Amino acid sequence: MTKKIYLEGGGDIRKGENDILDKDALSKSKNKKVYVIDLTSNDQEKVAQYRESLKEYFKRLGAEKVGFVSTSESLDKIKKQLNEAGIVYIPGGNTEVLLENIKIRKLENLIKNINGIIVGNSAGAMILCREAICAFEKYEKRGMLKGLGLLDLVIDVHYDRTHDKQLNNVSKNKHMYAIPEKGAIIWSNGKLEFVGEVYLFSRGKREKT
Numbered sequence: 414m415t416k417k418i419y420l421e422g423g424g425d426i427r428k429g430e431n432d433i434l435d436k437d438a439l440s441k442s443k444n445k446k447v448y449v450i451d452l453t454s455n456d457q458e459k460v461a462q463y464r465e466s467l468k469e470y471f472k473r474l475g476a477e478k479v480g481f482v483s484t485s486e487s488l489d490k491i492k493k494q495l496n497e498a499g500i501v502y503i504p505g506g507n508t509e510v511l512l513e514n515i516k517i518r519k520l521e522n523l524i525k526n527i528n529g530i531i532v533g534n535s536a537g538a539m540i541l542c543r544e545a546i547c548a549f550e551k552y553e554k555r556g557m558l559k560g561l562g563l564l565d566l567v568i569d570v571h572y573d574r575t576h577d578k579q580l581n582n583v584s585k586n587k588h589m590y591a592i593p594e595k596g597a598i599i600w601s602n603g604k605l606e607f608v609g610e611v612y613l614f615s616r617g618k619r620e621k622t
Contacts, residue, residue, distance in 0.1 A: 417441065417600070418541060419530070419538075419599050420564070420597055422571060423534065423535045423571040423593075423594045424534065424594050426534075432474065438530050445476050445499055446480070447478065448481070449501075449503075450504075452514035453510055476500075480494060482495070488520075492523055498527075499530065500532055502534075508540060515561070525562075538570055539560055543565050544567040544587075546569040546589075567587055567589045567590070569589060569590070569591045570592050571593070577619060590613055591613075592609075592611050597609065
């Protein structure tokens with residue numbers, strides 16, 4: 414099974430905004446089992462509500478099973494789930510909380526060693542990359558966040574033209590990809606495929622991919 418990573422810029426699954434992307438991922442997976450790393454919130458009521466939405470969503474798209482890594486009791490059980498999964502899905506939410514929970518549960522290496530399809534939406538996409546522009550709630554500003562580095566990319570999600578000033582400035586020293594709502598970058602065997610109006614920011618300028 415070849416590793417394939419979908420970096421989704423955002424989109425409301427309850428409105429079906431990522432149906433095409435996630436159906437595509439399911440069609441290419443080794444099986445129809447989806448395991449969700451739902452660690453983007455510590456509010457258990459919110460987690461439970463979102464979990465129901467995710468179950469309904471993936472079942473509608475054709476998944477045979479939808480499980481959740483946050484309910485696992487041991488690293489061995491989590492490893493078994495991730496190895497069994499056709500798709501490992503990391504949803505949006507609070508990016509800082511997601512990274513913190515991954516580190517607390519010592520999941521970094523398990524995620525890095527997944528040899529299959531990983532789909533990251535918004536915060537989920539950000540943590541899969543080397544760096545990402547993050548809206549830090551604590552400081553009420555946007556800045557650079559260091560991710561897990563599965564992909565050697567720097568990204569911005571939920572992109573629109575209001576981000577241009579900051580991205581032009583940051584990109585003077587690095588290449589950055591800006592992914593809009595319902596858009597994506599799909600990585601496979603070192604090659605990138607772009608879905609939607611994805612832009613490359615480099616040397617302080619914006620260009621269409």
